[in-house]
Amino acid sequence: MKKISLIALSAITLGFTTPATAGFYGGLGIATAIDSAVDTAGVDAKTSEGNGYSVAVGYEVPLLPLRVEIESFALSNADLTQGTTNVGNRSTDGLMVNAYAGLPIPLVQPYIGVGTGMAKTLSPTYHTAYQGMVGVEVSLPVLPIAVGVEYRYFEMDEGNSDVTNQSVLAKLRVQF
16 A cells, blocks of 8 residues: 555656756747738738747746747748738748746746847848747656747837737747
């Protein structure tokens, strides 16, 4: 009976522990755009759904549910339309600095984040961009790996155009 109790306690403890997460990490994300728009001088243009990716390197602060990262991303949307007129394709790429704060709950960790950086879409020059993120990660027991899902709202002002994008990302994060 004591062996069974000890095994059950060990299994429960292992199921509710997370790997050591402080330190440097790398991350990959695959994105699906769910809503994108460009407002140029009051004329709205919408895009069809698109895909993208993100690559990040960051640092998770020891003893705090806080991490900071540098992220490179690219999103590609097909069929930029104004009304019923197709005006071409649109892709957005950029470099962002993001900060995330999470709840230190074992296994499943919800988080929020903000980011700022430079991005371009319609013009050849980079402009200031901002983003907000909400997501959840699941840490794999014993391994320094977390998988997650994230909603992201992105906004950029390209001079006479405002660009917005809402996307959902599937993410993988590996501690070094």
